[in-house]
Amino acid sequence: MASASWNQETKARLNEKISANINDLGSLARQVIRGSKSNDLLAQAAKNFSSQEPCINHSFDTLKKLDHIKSQLEFQQAAIERSMGNLDEIQDELKTIQR
Amino acid sequence: MGSDQSSLPAGAPGSTIRSQRDEEIPYTQFSISKPIDGDSPRQSPRIQKHKVQQNKDKESTPKHDIVVVAEGQAPIKDPDPELTKLNTIPVFFPIMRGSLNVPTSSRDLEMLDKLDYRQLLFLCLRYQEHLKQLSEAVAFDQNALCIRIKEIHHTINVLHTALAERQKKYNKYAEQFNRVHETLSVLKKIRLRMEDIGPKMDRLNKLLPPGDQLEPFNMKLQKPQS
Numbered sequence: 001m002a003s004a005s006w007n008q009e010t011k012a013r014l015n016e017k018i019s020a021n022i023n024d025l026g027s028l029a030r031q032v033i034r035g036s037k038s039n040d041l042l043a044q045a046a047k048n049f050s051s052q053e054p055c056i057n058h059s060f061d062t063l064k065k066l067d068h069i070k071s072q073l074e075f076q077q078a079a080i081e082r083s084m085g086n087l088d089e090i091q092d093e094l095k096t097i098q099r
Numbered sequence: 100m101g102s103d104q105s106s107l108p109a110g111a112p113g114s115t116i117r118s119q120r121d122e123e124i125p126y127t128q129f130s131i132s133k134p135i136d137g138d139s140p141r142q143s144p145r146i147q148k149h150k151v152q153q154n155k156d157k158e159s160t161p162k163h164d165i166v167v168v169a170e171g172q173a174p175i176k177d178p179d180p181e182l183t184k185l186n187t188i189p190v191f192f193p194i195m196r197g198s199l200n201v202p203t204s205s206r207d208l209e210m211l212d213k214l215d216y217r218q219l220l221f222l223c224l225r226y227q228e229h230l231k232q233l234s235e236a237v238a239f240d241q242n243a244l245c246i247r248i249k250e251i252h253h254t255i256n257v258l259h260t261a262l263a264e265r266q267k268k269y270n271k272y273a274e275q276f277n278r279v280h281e282t283l284s285v286l287k288k289i290r291l292r293m294e295d296i297g298p299k300m301d302r303l304n305k306l307l308p309p310g311d312q313l314e315p316f317n318m319k320l321q322k323p324q325s
Contacts, residue, residue, distance in 0.1 A: 011181065031223075032223055032226055032227045035227045036226075036227040036228065036229075036230035036231035036234065037231065038230045038234035041231075041237075041238045042234050042237060042238065045237060045241035048242065049244065052245050056248060059248075059251060059255045062256060066259055066262060069259075069262045069263060070262070073265070073269060076266070076270065076272075077269070079276065079277075080269070080272060083277070083279060086279065086280050086283055090282070090286065093283065093286050094286070096290065097289070097290050
């Protein structure tokens with residue numbers, strides 16, 4: 001016979017109590033999170049980090065250019081080595097011409 | 100609501116139950132005041148008696164009247180959906196066990212009746228501190244990473260400029276060496292041609308009369324040959 005005493009009034013009161021409890025829990029949680037200023041700190045850190053993004057891009061491009069330069073330098077080094085060998089030949093030629 | 104005629108007592112004019120005493124339905128207080136179906140409203144007793152006799156005529160068929168003593172397994176309707184939902188929640192103890200209706204068992208000594216708000220406050224404060232320290236650590240690491248990124252960026256720029264300068268210098272050197280190489284090839288050609296021409300010139304010289312003969316040709320190049 002619990003249904004006899006379970007009328008609309010008790011239901012409404014129980015609803016109120018439950019909603020009040022849950023609201024209080026929610027405000028407690030909000031206070032804990034806002035009291036530790038974790039949100040602000042983390043947002044600031046994220047903004048700082050994301051502002052480094054173009055810097056990183058620039059560094060990446062510069063590194064690619066460095067790669068090009070390195071290959072060009074290697075090429076030039078090979079050419080210079082060949083020319084060094086030629087120098088010896090020139091010496092010999094000059095000697096034979098000016099005998 | 101008026102569909103159950105068997106819920107009325109035996110003497111009422113609308114019910115199908117007939118006891119042995121009710122040969123003629125007397126117009127008692129009961130039969131007048133009980134509203135039936137809707138067929139017969141509350142009127143004077145005489146008219147009811149008339150209608151009761153009509154009902155009696157209708158039901159004097161030879162078939163057997165079934166007297167329902169107890170209702171069978173009627174389906175249990177769901178009285179309140181919220182109540183049934185509440186009943187499906189498993190039973191658990193609240194945080195303060197003393198807030199239940201006090202069982203007079205021996206648990207009174209262990210269980211608390213009130214909650215110390217201070218401890219709860221300390222718990223929340225500790226959690227808050229924890230969050231703060233975590234976020235500070237993360238922010239610190241991020242800042243350190245930012246600084247490192249800037250340093251590396253600067254280093255890369257410096258390297259780039261240095262290597263670019265060196266590359267230009269080496270470009271110039273390579274160009275000079277190229278010219279040296281061309282000079283070498285020119286000298287080779289000269290030598291070959293000279294070796295070719297030399298004996299021919301000597302022969303031509305000998306063919307000339309002795310007065311016009313030139314000096315013997317040599318490659319000293321000290322003064323232009325006349």
